[in-house]
Amino acid sequence: MKARRLGAIMLKELRQLRRDRVTLAMIVMVPVMQLVLFGYAINFNLRGLDAGIADQANTSASRALVMDMLATGVVKPALAVQTPQQLMEALRRGQISVGIAIPPDFEQRRAGGRTVAQILVDGSDSSVLGAASQLAQTPVDSSAPDTRAPLRSTPASGPISVVGFYNPQRRTAVNIVPGLIGIILTMTMVMFTSIAIVRERERGNMELLIATPLTSGELMIGKVLPYAGIGLIQTTLVLLLGVWLFDVPIRGEVLGVYVAAVLLILANLALGLMISTRAQSQFQSMQLTMFLFLPSILLSGFVFPFAGMPKIAQWLAEVLPLTHFLRLIRGVMLRGAGLSEMWIEVLALIAFIVVVMGVAISRFRKRLD
């Protein structure tokens, strides 16, 4: 090994790197973004879960109990309804993650030392269930302290019972598999499309194509639709394996699962197209894909619960299609919700597709300059 030749290779490498602005930006941006995202996203101390309250007793003591629960900061009031049934509906829609139900005979139950309140929890995310269980520790001001064993076998043995829905056995696969569809689609779809277009530019095919009567719309849509088909095959694969190997339930309509998947696929294809209008090489589009993939994984609620993140991270997450898809797919598969019940998420995904696709097509010119 000769120092002069070694030095020449190193110098050449650094000179090339200096001229690759995307890679250069990545060298700085990746550690900064990882640090900030992980720092914000990882928060095992869940607070501010959206809670619905059905206080059918509505006495001073029941109101005091609810106030005590809110005072813990674990939950924040999001909805006030009349009946536990309404709480269940809101839970299924994903509007709330916790429901506090106080029966009309609250005062008699309290005097008799029986269960005075029920906490209904969306148990599809076990960290939410864990956090909500803390509410069972809220002291109930009772004149007759309870010494008997509770009648129900609930996680909390006391005057307040906690019931977890949708994943009573707390199996991780049930929570992970629906989300995994989103993760896989986000990674592959964005990368496939961005690379497919950039590759043609690199190989010179694009110059041939733009000299033909082909329109930008035909070119872009024709390029992404085959990948949409591939995305649906991937979705089917994950669903089948999830059901066979991990016994993951599909409680809602299968059609709803596919509609959600199609929306995410289109959103990601649009994103891939937008990257392709910017990236100069296949390597750059890989880098940009990874750059966008990271926040999707960390902030969407796939790894870390959404409620545990600070406001700014939540706002950022609302821009990511995966966040909305996860809410949709968990709603449909685990809670049996219909798409119409979750129209806000559907609308958010459609808005994302329209805006990003519009930007991508307008940025793509049938010109070389």
Place this chain on the structure above:
Amino acid sequence: MSVAAPEERDGGAIRARGLSKRFGSLTAVDHVDLDVPAKHVYGFLGPNGSGKSTTIRMLCGLLTPSEGEIEVLGLQVPAQADELRTRIGYMTQRFSLFEDLTVRENLEFLAAIHDLPRERARARVDELIGEYDFADRQKQLAGTMSGGQKQRLALAGAVIHRPELLFLDEPTSAVDPESRRDFWEKLFELTDAGTTILVSTHLMDEAERCHRIAILDHGRLVADGTPAELEAALAGRTLLVHARDPRRAQQRITGIEGVLSVAQIGNALRVLVEKDRDAADRIREALQAVDREAGVEPVDPDLEDVFVSATAHGARERKHAA
């Protein structure tokens, strides 16, 4: 051996006035006026970087001119570029068909892109495969073919929709002489059928074959005419010098007033001199002093002389400016 131009038929296929293109501070094309007659092979001759590709790209609407007007096949470019695209064929400098598709797949793809109905597309693809000699290579991947075969395939692809006008950007620069000759046969077949062809090249023997040529130098049009006309204009200005030591003779001749260029051709020197000067006599005098047997005789000018003389003026100007 220059080809006689066919008698003027119809009007012009391309007309450009004051065409310019600037990339930042670089002027790639500088106020070019161009008239390409229909059904001709029109050659664009110029060194690399002279603005040939940029001009072609502007003419087919792929680049927006910084200045100037373009009319191609009666259409305003770039305003009517979309309409134009259905009537022109464009063969890029670099092989731009899909290397991971077969010969037939590539042609089928292009036929569909050009909106040929299914039946006609199949017939046309079959026809081209026969005509361009791909019968036994239909299923070969384009990427595995030789340079000459790729160029032939690219030409077949560019004419699949029978364009009225064909743009070829240095089509044969990576091709052996025999493939090149076959390729030019195809081009003349196309013009016989009524196609206008604009072809750029930096090869003199290709330029010789064109009906008309334009010479581009540093973005400027420095000569325009038939090869014969351009060569005739240089009559009496090209000399062949024989000397015992051509290298030394070259050193002596270079710099003599009126001498534009001296190039060694084997054991002789080819000298281009300015018009209406007695440069030949001065060369003789200069050589007699060192080599009594040295001879100077006039020769017929060829296109290379045309090219050198056309570009020499600009080169001298740039030298003075520097």
